[in-house]
Amino acid sequence: MRRLCVALDTHLEEALKLVELLKGYPLIYKIGYKLFVSHGVEVIRKVRDIDYSAELFLDLKLHDIPNTVRNGVLSATTLGVDYLTLHTLGGSEMIKRASEVKGNIKLLGVTLLTSHNEEYLNEMGISLSKEELVLRLAQIGLENGCDGLVCSAHEVAFLKEKLGNFIAVVPGIRPYKVEGDDQKRTALPEEAVERGADIIVVGRPILKAQEPRKVVEDILKRIDR
Ligand code: C5P
Numbered sequence: 001m002r003r004l005c006v007a008l009d010t011h012l013e014e015a016l017k018l019v020e021l022l023k024g025y026p027l028i029y030k031i032g033y034k035l036f037v038s039h040g041v042e043v044i045r046k047v048r049d050i051d052y053s054a055e056l057f058l059d060l061k062l063h064d065i066p067n068t069v070r071n072g073v074l075s076a077t078t079l080g081v082d083y084l085t086l087h088t089l090g091g092s093e094m095i096k097r098a099s100e101v102k103g104n105i106k107l108l109g110v111t112l113l114t115s116h117n118e119e120y121l122n123e124m125g126i127s128l129s130k131e132e133l134v135l136r137l138a139q140i141g142l143e144n145g146c147d148g149l150v151c152s153a154h155e156v157a158f159l160k161e162k163l164g165n166f167i168a169v170v171p172g173i174r175p176y177k178v179e180g181d182d183q184k185r186t187a188l189p190e191e192a193v194e195r196g197a198d199i200i201v202v203g204r205p206i207l208k209a210q211e212p213r214k215v216v217e218d219i220l221k222r223i224d225r
Helices: 012-021 033-039 041-050 066-077 092-100 118-124 130-143 156-163 189-194 212-223
Strands: 004-007 027-031 055-062 083-087 106-110 148-150 167-170 199-202
Touching: 004 212, 012 033, 012 041, 012 212, 027 041, 033 041, 033 055, 041 055, 055 066, 066 083, 066 092, 083 092, 092 106, 092 130, 106 130, 106 167, 118 130, 130 148, 130 156, 156 167, 189 199, 189 212, 199 212
Parallel strands: 004 027, 004 199, 027 055, 055 083, 083 106, 106 148, 148 167, 167 199
Antiparallel strands: none
16 A cells, blocks of 8 residues: 555646656645645546556545435546445435445545644533544444545554554654644654554645755655564
């Protein structure tokens, strides 16, 4: 399995330039709202045209009534993407219906977002702790057909210990420690992999690097065990 996922959180021109530059490395590209809402299928086709061997991760975090999400997943199967996210908060029926039509797509469940703090739980009237809720959502995801979960480097070992193996996709990775990062709890690539990450997601440290190839090479070396 490919272990490094580059988050293409930028505009189309810059994203395609980066894909061209990184051609040849075994990478997954994450396409999220910014690119997909503006360019839709075109962005997928263009990335594929540049690097046919790249894997594609469509980060749409689907969450709706079961039938609507099922239809969304079915449409995604025609795009040739490899990974697709949905919110486990959508519940077991939604996830089950999605997984029935996923074909070759690996469905990744999102549990609580990092922006969700205890205050959010209070606001929603949820009496579980954050950890309890993440575990519950993760379990609902895996029991109903998710192939993996998006989780933090701080949760991954705990979740694998409790729930067994799954594809653990871990963002919030920083190859080098930096001051004033907006990602509050980061981990080094090798730390995340040691704790059980199967795929690490790195955005800005690669997007904003002077020499993105060097950063990618360095990360690949450090997670190659
Ligand atoms: O630029 P950076 O490496 O922080 O990008 C991380 C990517 O992972 C972004 O696309 C962000 O949306 C995503 N992500 C995250 N934290 C989560 C879930 C997803 O940073 N809890």
